[in-house]
Amino acid sequence: MIHQYQNNGYNIVLDVNSGAVHVVDALAYDVIAVMDRLQGGATSKEAVTEALADRYKAGALSETIAEVQSLVEAEELFSPDPYEQALDGLASRPVVVKALCLHIAHDCNLACRYCFAKEGEYHGERALMSFAVGKAALDFLIAHSGNRRNLEVDFFGGEPTMNFQVVKDLVAYGREQEKLCDKHFRFTLTTNGILLNEEIHDFVNREMDNVVLSIDGRKEVNDRMRPCRNGSGSYDLIVPKFQKLAESRNQERYYVRGTFTHFNTDFSKDVLHLADLGFKQISVEPVVAMPEDAYALQESDLPTLFAEYDKLAAEMAKRIHTEKAFHFFHFMIDLEGGPCAIKRLSGCGSGTEYLAVTPWGDLYPCHQFVGNPDFLMGNVQDGIKRQDLVAEFQGCNVYAKEKCRNCFAKFMCSGGCAANSYHFHGRINDAYDLGCELQRKRVECAIMLKAVENAVEQEET
Amino acid sequence: MKHIKTLNTKKLQNTVKKGGCGECQTSCQSACKTSCTVGNQTCEKARA
Known part of the structure; x- marks a missing residue:
């Protein structure tokens, strides 16, 4: 299976397998x-030769066909699919947990209009996680992590800095335990920045492997969707703090992360605005919302959104190896050191190796299922009770999804988001179609940027 | 080659047998939280 396309003046062929x-x-x-x-x-x-004889000279045709055939023989073009047989091994792999999304606070000091956590409450009550629950969560993670050494914990919300003492205490506990248990914790904090102060800033730089800073882009765009509880905008409060934090981390190991909606389908301007503010690690993602929401992206938005991705990619291409270059999360692709085939087949790990923990210790397959009683898997004290759910999520892979079989991007998204599939189709083995369209476009742009990078590097040497 | 430039040298098929150690980052822990992006993750072994 191949995918060929033209973008920004490049002719590109991806051999999918x-x-x-x-x-x-x-x-x-x-x-x-x-x-x-x-x-x-x-x-x-x-x-x-016969099919193209009227357009090309015989000598050039013969030479090119030979080149193409050598790639076919090397299994780099029209290569067979060896992966389906690897699925048996996947299903029988022992389930280990390696990542937790800790809902440190089901409360928030912003009132973002598109929030899937419903302003932090996740369809439930406002609550803060206690240290005892957080400690039990880390113990659960260590106990169920098998021989995995690298363990990931994301302090998430709501807004986790509203319960920052518990974050600090849990990091201290984790650091103690990693020595005792030969594990390594990678902590991440996702924050809206409102409470970001000197103390949190220093702590984040000392302890957080990654920090995700939420901002949508241009002031008017951000403030429309990300107001404070009193209705005022959040942009002016957070931008200087985020700039300072990004700079103090040498512009590494963080993302400013935004969401674009039907209200700003010209989102390339928001990405470039964030770049103009000096940020080098940028992620701006499409909102996932039900069609009845006014801000939801619609199928009719797609041509505009595709053009925006192209526009953004072309601008980024011009900036490669210049001072104005930046990373855009969804255009990043690692052609040499990327994930193995097993990772690409097996999906995001939700419900198996990645779980979300509520403030009172309940376990869900991921943050997006929190609050849905059908997906309550157990709790951190008593462990997982719903092994049927574990089995269902373990069986959720690229080959279990009919829509993915013939998609060229299947090994880039590993079958897409199970929660999005569930929310749009009522089951986890389907795919969120609008998201797939955008994903395919992003993969095309990402590969094109690699082609430009390669060309620039060739010129430089 | 004169007409074709291949950008990568590693073949995905070759990672089936030795892959799957599971030490790499969970995709949703990076930045996304609403989409599943795996292709941009880095193999932990390649990073070592």
Whole structure:
């Protein structure tokens, strides 16, 4: 299976099963298209020559076909799918937990209009996690992590800095335990920045492997969707603090993270605004909302959104290896050191290796299922009671999803978000279609940027 | 090659047998929380 497309002046061919990315000239692009159309790559030289004889000279055609065929033989083009047979091994793997999303506070000091946590409450009551519950969660994680050494804990909310003493105490407890148990905790904090002060700033830099700073972009865009409880905007309160924090982390190991909605389909301006503010690690993501919400993205927005991604990618291409370069989370792709095939097949790990913990210690498959009683899996004191849910999530992989089978991006998103699938289709083995469309576009842009990077590096050497 | 430039040298098929150690980052712990983005993660072994 291949995917070929043109973007920003590049002819690109992705071989899905091998992950090989080829940048080709117009002739090779046409040869590969003919081979794909005729027989999925197993086409004779004569058949390709005949199909293109009226457009290209015989010598050039012959030379190009030979190049293409050498890639086919090397299994870097039209390569077979060896992965489905690896699925048996996946299903029988022992389940270990390696990541927890700790809902430190089901409360928030902002009133974001698109919040899936319903202003922090997650369809329940306002609550703060106690140290005892958090400690039990870390103990649960260590006890169920098998031989995994790297354990991840995200301090999430609501707004976790509203319960910051517990965050500090849990980090101290985790540091003690990692020495005793030969584990390594990677802590992350996701914050809206309202309470970010000197103390939190220093603590974050000392202890947090990653910090996610929530901001949507331009002031008017941010303040429309991310107001304070009194209705005033949050932009002016957070921007200087975020700038200072990003700079103090050498512009590494953080993301400013925003959400775009139907109200700002020109979101490339928000990304570039964040870049103009000096941020180098930027993630701005499409809102996931039910169609009845006024801010929900609609199918009719897609052409605009595709054009915005293209516009953003073209601008980023111009900035490669310049002082104005920045990372955009969804355009990042690691062609050399990326995840193994097993990771790409097996999905995000929700409900198995990744779980969310509520302030009172209940376990859910991920933060997006919190509050839905059908997905209550157990609690940190007594462990997992719903092994049926674990089995269901363990079986949720790329090959379990009909929509993914013929999608070129399947090994980039590993089948997409189970929660989004559930919210739109009532089951976790489907796919959130609008999200898939955007994902495919982002993968195309990400690969194009790699092609530009390669070309720039060639020029420089 | 004259007509084709391949950007990567590693083949995904080769990672099936030795892959799956599970030490890498969980995708939702990075930045997303609402989408599933795996292709941009880094293999823990490659990082070591």
